[in-house]
């Protein structure tokens with residue numbers, strides 16, 4: 001089975017899979033999609049507890065550099 005290659009909607013070049021790294025103190029994390037608007041939390045920066053969150057996969061176009069993200 002071969003993976004279906006995603007084509008860039010802007011220039012029709014092939015796109016490669018990656019993710020947007022979230023650099024935090026001493027670690028590199030994968031950015032996540034969180035439902036709703038960001039709410040500040042005194043201890044944690046931004047509240048995410050109890051909210052739906054999904055890891056974000058981002059494709060980058062080899063031609064023009066366009067980024068397209070999916071949170072499945």
Ligand SMILES: [Zn+2]
Nearest residue numbers: 008011061064
């Ligand atoms: Zn492109």
